[in-house]
Amino acid sequence: MTTDGEARLVGGRGAETGSYFFPKNMAFSRNPSAPSEEIAEVHLSARGRVWSWTTNHYQPPAPYMPADPFVPYTVLAVELDEERMVVLGRLAPDCDPATLTSGVEVEVERGVLYEDDDNQYMVWQWRPVATEVAR
Structure with a gap:
């Protein structure tokens, strides 16, 4: 990224x-x-369309660094506009997965996966385009 x-x-x-x-x-x-x-x-394309998604309600094992307490997170499969390939990534944490539908347009952005005393660990994440889904 x-x-x-x-x-x-x-x-x-x-x-x-x-x-x-x-x-x-x-x-x-x-x-x-x-x-x-x-x-x-x-x-790669900054935008694509939701192909599929799932919400993980379990805490993955180490080396995953969970929030305390663990918060479920949603993973999207997004088909990129130009490349027509599917890329996985998390849904931005402030977005409601209940508002997702197949085919909704999303764009990639940077997000903080977790922080420690010395660093912020960044990850790509997907955010629905504002005109398609309310935050």
């Missing part, structure tokens, strides 16, 4: 096939029809 300016996911794109990959891995192509193609770093 980019760390300044507009939040964008960073992936790769094959020079021969045009296939997109996420997360970024510049070492090799994950396309079996062109395993030796060169991969270029690309910023």
Whole structure:
């Protein structure tokens, strides 16, 4: 994910096939029809549409760093606009998952996953576009 300016996911794109990959891995192509193609770093679409979602009501095991007390969180599967690939990420914590529907437009943003005394640990998250779903 980019760390300044507009939040964008960073992936790769094959020079021969045009296939997109996420997360970024510049070492090799994950396309079996062109395993030796060169991969270029690309910023992926900032918007997409909800394909599916689920809310986790259990606390994952370590190394997950839960809030105290644990708060359920929602994970979205989002089909990116241009790339037509599905990327998972959490729903912004201040958004109500009960308002989600398949196909609703969302945009990626940066969020704080957790903090300790020295650092903030950032993560990408999805937020419904304001015109489609109320916060």
